[in-house]
Amino acid sequence: MFKKLLVAVFGIGMAFGAAASIADNHADMGGCESCHADGMPSADLAHEAEQCAACHGGLADMDAVHAAHDGMMTCNDCHVSHEHESGADANASCDTCH
Ligand code: HEC
Ligand code: HEC
Ligand code: HEC
Ligand code: HEC
Incomplete structure (x- = not known):
């Protein structure tokens, strides 16, 4: 899983665009450190x-x-940062609860 993600991150990083993940788009602007302290995810994702x-x-x-959803959820409950076509993904999340 971990290895697969890194392959995806580095592979897609060269061809970001409308379908790129949130993480790829942001890493292009400010690097992994714009979300992760030291560039790697925290255990509870509170820092992120x-x-x-x-x-x-x-x-x-x-x-x-x-x-x-104020007070109930974090961004990551609907926007999965490392998944592609993130907009469609956020909309798809509604059905899991409503
Ligand atoms: C360092 C500042 C910064 C941080 C940290 C940041 N963003 Fe962004 N984000 C931006 C900017 C700048 C844009 C591009 C302009 C815009 O759409 O607002 C953007 C765009 C987006 C977009 C639309 C474009 C896309 O890639 O899909 C989403 C969704 C988004 N951010 C969600 C998040 C989430 C979720 C987090 C935390 C995991 C996060 N952002 C952390 C600055 C930031
Ligand atoms: C927009 C903020 C953001 C950026 C930039 C970002 N990440 Fe992440 N990352 C997250 C979030 C939030 C998670 C939690 C799982 C998810 O949403 O995919 C995560 C999860 C991870 C994980 C764990 C994945 C898993 O399945 O457990 C790794 C490894 C990781 N990121 C590495 C990176 C690397 C390397 C970069 C730079 C190329 C990067 N991230 C850039 C927000 C970001
Ligand atoms: C209840 C689910 C949900 C949560 C929680 C959520 N979002 Fe969203 N967000 C959406 C949906 C749905 C859209 C519309 C996506 C689309 O149409 O592409 C959206 C759109 C956005 C956009 C504009 C994307 C674009 O393409 O212009 C940004 C930026 C964004 N969200 C950031 C955040 C941030 C930051 C957080 C946490 C503070 C967050 N969202 C939490 C569901 C959610
Ligand atoms: C993790 C579960 C979860 C997800 C995912 C989720 N919601 Fe919710 N939503 C809730 C809860 C809990 C409430 C507050 C209780 C209520 O009003 O039903 C709420 C409230 C709402 C409300 C206000 C309802 C009211 O009566 O005031 C709207 C509108 C809504 N959600 C739309 C969405 C949409 C659109 C999405 C997808 C982008 C989404 N939700 C994703 C759990 C979720």
Whole structure:
């Protein structure tokens, strides 16, 4: 799993675009460290969640679909950072609860 992810990260990194993952798009702007301390994920992803909010604001500050889940969820519950076509993925998450 770990090895496969790194292959995906480095493979796709050369051809980012509309279908690139959130992580690839952000790594291109600011490197892995823009989300991960020392470039690697924390055990509980709390640091990563703080980083999203530091740049984008919290759920309460965003539009309706985001504000409806304030205090209940982190960004990563709907946006899977290392998955591709991230927009479609966020929309697909609704069915798991509603
Ligand atoms: C936009 C923020 C962001 C960036 C930039 C980012 N990551 Fe991540 N990463 C995450 C989040 C959030 C997770 C938790 C799982 C997920 O969402 O895919 C994660 C998970 C991981 C994992 C664990 C995957 C697993 O399946 O357990 C590894 C390894 C990783 N990232 C490495 C990297 C590397 C290397 C880079 C730079 C090329 C990078 N990340 C860039 C947010 C980011
Ligand atoms: C260092 C600042 C920074 C951090 C940290 C950051 N973002 Fe972003 N993000 C941006 C900027 C800048 C853009 C591009 C402009 C825009 O769309 O707002 C962006 C774009 C996005 C987009 C739309 C484009 C895409 O790649 O799909 C999503 C979704 C997103 N961010 C989610 C996240 C999530 C989730 C996290 C935490 C895991 C995160 N961001 C962390 C600055 C950041
Ligand atoms: C309840 C699920 C959910 C949660 C939680 C959530 N989002 Fe979203 N987000 C969405 C959906 C759905 C869209 C619309 C995606 C689309 O149409 O491409 C979206 C869109 C976005 C966009 C604009 C993407 C673009 O392509 O322009 C950004 C940026 C973003 N979210 C950031 C965040 C951040 C940062 C957090 C955490 C603070 C977060 N989201 C938490 C569901 C969620
Ligand atoms: C992890 C579970 C989960 C996911 C995924 C999720 N939701 Fe929710 N959502 C909730 C919970 C819990 C509430 C608060 C209880 C309620 O009002 O039903 C809520 C509330 C809402 C509300 C407000 C309802 C009201 O009556 O005020 C809307 C609208 C909504 N969600 C839409 C969405 C959409 C659209 C998506 C996908 C982008 C989504 N949700 C993803 C769990 C989730």
